[in-house]
Amino acid sequence: MTGYSIRKINDKELIDVYKHIKKDFAPDEYAPYEVLYHQVQNGEQEGMILCKDEQDVAYAICAGSSPNGFVLISLLAVYEQFRCQGIGSVFLNKLGSKYSNKSGIIVEVEKPEESSSKEERDCRKKRIEFYKKAGFCLIPNIDYSIWDVPMHLMAMPLSVPIESINETIGNIMYEIYLQLMGKRYIHKLKFSRQQLRLEKWKYYF
Numbered sequence: 151m152t153g154y155s156i157r158k159i160n161d162k163e164l165i166d167v168y169k170h171i172k173k174d175f176a177p178d179e180y181a182p183y184e185v186l187y188h189q190v191q192n193g194e195q196e197g198m199i200l201c202k203d204e205q206d207v208a209y210a211i212c213a214g215s216s217p218n219g220f221v222l223i224s225l226l227a228v229y230e231q232f233r234c235q236g237i238g239s240v241f242l243n244k245l246g247s248k249y250s251n252k253s254g255i256i257v258e259v260e261k262p263e264e265s266s267s268k269e270e271r272d273c274r275k276k277r278i279e280f281y282k283k284a285g286f287c288l289i290p291n292i293d294y295s296i297w298d299v300p301m302h303l304m305a306m307p308l309s310v311p312i313e314s315i316n317e318t319i320g321n322i323m324y325e326i327y328l329q330l331m332g333k334r335y336i337h338k339l340k341f342s343r344q345q346l347r348l349e350k351w352k353y354y355f
Contacts, residue, residue, distance in 0.1 A: 156244045159197030159209065164190060167197060167209050174227040178299055186211070194330055195224060198248075200241045207232040208241045212249075216326045219253035219310075221245075226257075242284040246306060253310040256322070257281055258294075258301040278302065287312050289319050291344040296327070298338070 159167055168183050180186070189195040193215050200208040208228040214221035223245070228237045249255060259278050265271035278288065286304040294301050303323070305315045315322070320341045327339045 153203045154240050154244060155201050156198050156241070156248060157201065159190075159199055161190075163199070164197060167199075170209065170227065170229065171211075171225060175225060178297055180211075180225060189213075189330065198245065200237065200244060202232075202237070207237050210241065210245065212245070213326055213330055214249060214252065216322075216329055218322055218325045220322050220326065221249045221252050221255045222323075222326050223255060223257045238280065239284055242281075242306075246285070246308070250308060252308055254308045254315055255286075255306040256319075256326075257286060257304050258296065259304060261300045261302055264300050278304070289316055292319065293340070293342045293344060294323070295340045296338060 164187060165183070168186065171180050181189070186195065190197060195211055195213045195215075198210045198212060199206050200210075206229065208226070210226040211224040212221055213224055216222075226238070226241065228235075228241070246255065259281065260274050262271045262274040262278070265274060281304050282288070284306070286306045289303040289305060292303065294303055303319060305312065305319070307315060320343075323339060323341060324336070328336050331338065
């Protein structure tokens with residue numbers, strides 16, 4: 151990781167980064183510019199840039215001001231000309247170091263099983279594998295959606311064990327989005343635990 155560093159996005163850069171966000175993500179995956187700008191100004195979210203030898207190569211938008219101590223990576227992308235070089239993994243490693251005093255880092259990934267095409271399904275599977283290789287664990291046995299988009303949740307434990315995150319993930323996400331969206335829109339977050347089916351075994355003697 152020689153030559154890599156991260157820095158905060160300044161106010162003047164945010165509009166340029168937002169142009170990349172519009173190219174890199176579907177419209178339902180990011181907030182309007184005015185909302186994002188307000189969140190950054192208020193410290194509810196922060197933009198981060200990964201630099202290699204003083205050249206910008208990737209960006210991320212992170213929500214890390216929740217009192218529960220967790221960071222949600224809202225958006226993360228490598229600039230197109232630098233993709234397929236392992237830069238995304240470097241960025242996650244750097245973010246892990248930056249937030250090492252936090253409880254953990256969380257990402258949302260769209261469910262492969264909800265895909266409308268094989269290409270989209272394969273892309274989502276690759277995204278999950280990418281985060282797994284970076285140290286994230288898939289949160290099991292939950293149904294979760296935000297703005298009516300079904301998602302998987304994945305977490306990288308930092309100072310809190312993954313078992314604790316699994317048990318409290320519903321409250322964690324509620325607190326993060328309550329701060330981001332307020333009471334007016336918090337109903338757009340849906341979370342429930344799946345009921346595990348216990349097989350009934352019959353023993354014959």
